[in-house]
Amino acid sequence: MNKVNVNKLIRFFTLVLFIGTLTAFMIPQNQKKGAKWVIPEKYKKMENPYKGNKRDLKLGRMLYSKYCKSCHGSKGLGDGSKALQLKTLPGNFSTAEFQAYTDGEMYYMTAVGRDEMKGYSKKIPDEENIWAIISYLRTLKK
Ligand code: HEC
Numbered sequence: 001m002n003k004v005n006v007n008k009l010i011r012f013f014t015l016v017l018f019i020g021t022l023t024a025f026m027i028p029q030n031q032k033k034g035a036k037w038v039i040p041e042k043y044k045k046m047e048n049p050y051k052g053n054k055r056d057l058k059l060g061r062m063l064y065s066k067y068c069k070s071c072h073g074s075k076g077l078g079d080g081s082k083a084l085q086l087k088t089l090p091g092n093f094s095t096a097e098f099q100a101y102t103d104g105e106m107y108y109m110t111a112v113g114r115d116e117m118k119g120y121s122k123k124i125p126d127e128e129n130i131w132a133i134i135s136y137l138r139t140l141k142k
Contacts (some may be wrong), residue, residue: 001045034088034117039108050131060136063129067120076140088116093140106134 022042031064051054065074076093083090091098101109111130113119124130 003075031087031089034091037109039105043108044102046107048103048131048134050128051135056128056132057135059129059137060132063124063133064136067123068133076137086116093137094142099141103134106137107131110134
């Protein structure tokens with residue numbers, strides 16, 4: 001190998017390294033983890049009145065794929081098609097940490113929401129439909 005080729009090779013790898021580093025920095029820096037949710041007491045203790053209802057579970061799956069999947073992903077991992085465009089990480093519904101929320105807390109985060117997680121109480125005005133989604137979120141645990 002002559003000297004010219006070695007220089008070309010070095011230049012090529014420097015470029016690859018540069019582009020690689022740049023993209024690696026761009027992706028995670030775009031997204032921050034959301035702060036801890038502040039949930040009013042009255043929601044915390046709310047229980048899902050439709051828990052264990054099979055019809056609601058089906059409904060929940062349907063509604064989840066219509067309203068939530070684009071950001072939260074089909075398995076709730078936070079990897080939906082729109083997820084990378086968000087400034088805040090959408091979270092991971094399969095984790096023990098998420099599943100430790102009470103039904104009422106999940107209800108609050110879904111219906112009231114905050115910032116990029118817009119509350120669904122207007123788009124989904126029927127409470128039973130929100131609870132149906134919560135029932136479905138419970139099935140996403142690992
Ligand atoms: C436009 C994208 C988008 C859609 C659609 C969306 N979410 Fe979210 N969701 C987010 C983002 C972003 C967060 C993180 C918000 C934060 O921490 O401030 C979030 C957070 C959440 C959380 C709290 C997660 C945690 O671990 O703290 C729940 C629960 C939730 N969403 C439920 C839903 C449900 C149910 C639907 C459908 C009815 C839905 N989301 C639709 C973007 C979305």
